[in-house]
Amino acid sequence: MSDIHQRRVLIIYTGGTIGMRKTAQGFAPAASVLEEFLEDSLAKFSEQLPQCDIEAVLPLIDSSNITIDDWNGIIERIARNYERYDGFVVVHGTDTMAYTASALSFALEGLSKPVVLTGSQVPLSEVPSDGPSNLLGAVKAAGEGRYGEVSLFFNGKLMRGNRVSKTSMDSFDAFETPNYRPFGANNILGPVLNDPAFVARPYKQSKIAVLSLVPGLSADIMRNLLSPPLQAAVIQCYGAGNAPHLDEGLMEAFRKVNGDGVILVGVSQCREGSTSFTRYEAGGLLQEAGFVSGLDMTLEACVTKLYYLLGLGLPKQEVKRLFQESLRGELTLSI
Template identity: 40%
Template structure:
């Protein structure tokens, strides 16, 4: 045993699900299952741990922004008591939650590791035990002071990660940033790409789930769809998922007029790419040259999950429009290359 102590926060997700006539559902009381599966043999390197769970536990497909302050507040409440934290979470929205917590927990000097599984822990072929055991060992012995995702041997920055496979055990990738570490026959941390611990700036604002929308660009985008989104009451931010390096169909005059109307009405419009590996650069192609004039901001190489949660976070902080523009161009938690 080690003198390190880790807090496991169980939110639900596949790792703790059981099969029913209606399909897999998350169940409460997962602490006993973890204890049974991880019962340490003599000489185990697993650290001591405690388990708490949110109520009710959720299928992560039902996650909403209001869940993020709940998870963050649990970490903030117990921060001085534990040496690290593991969040057991469903894979569908894990990258959203990890991204959101990276902004709520700026200045970490302890590890917060999200993990889960593609197969429930109680099933024979489950990947859950490996993911959980390795996350516990990393949190205790190889602490990275960031919000990360550990999955299938890879430790990745949470706000650089995205789910790339629905059924494969290697469900997550970090397309625009190196892994922070990996676990195989040995464990290795790439300290040169890990954020240094800084002054804590923890916060727990109330998110307005309806203040930001995401608009995917596709051939033949109907102007009425675009207009209905940008004219939604209470919309303060819009994320465009554009082509390639930030390209929009600039000959779609109705689309461009709707976006110009949005920025003129103080809606913050952020442009990110649909491509996994990309960086938005306005003006590289003529069809994106006018975006700066309209007032659309480049999201550089942020993931969809990071862009969405960062914009929600900045709006929840109550910043004015100019300050949000400034903060979007900064790296708050390693989410963007400068």
């Protein structure tokens, strides 16, 4: 937009590599690094960037320590400032950024303003760093306001937040959307079915587990891991959504867990494609055991969507029904 310098963006700084400074004990978060960089950049590019304010969430954390309480802190800051700003940037560590992006997409119902997450693989204080381009790109995207939803900006790509996964520990091109193209990449955007009025809905603590199938996994271990008070589990299956269906003990364990009220979600261990229980007999038996398909959702979207739906206090069958519907463009309905 030509009037971008008249728009206002709030930067919520939670920590992460981007704002770290080298110390005797290694890199550690330092609030001044981000503030000094932004002050200098906004002075240089005042006509190309929106006006920005920074709110640091203290203490700054490594994102591997992120909790539901931290998500709620971000949600609260966006809700409190929603009418005052045209967009928001959440500066975040890369390890769990995709989880936070998905979590915010579900919690911010009726969102019509950009919420853009970003961070970096190398601190701003080091050369070379991907921090400057990521941060300024996110600020510009939030100021332009083209996409009124939660997104993630990294390495020149603006991506739907609940479609993103981190795919590299080292590369500047650290995030991808395996089943969805970045915005502006000849993409036909799916609908974001937000409610008409903005509501920020904080998360509640729910008991969710993520388990991956491996050859030799015993029924006893699976039964013990999935026992109540667990509420839901995301099981990473083989291929299109398969499990060792000849292991009757394992299949019986799944049926018992489902009967005990635990919601079982099956997703593929493959990054691309959609989980389907109707393609092979091995998948069909999972469906008979009570599994619901994660379709083409990322693991991050599956986990945070379960947190969101369970937090609404809905009956089990309603959670399972809504889980397979597109609430914020997190899955492809045509698959």
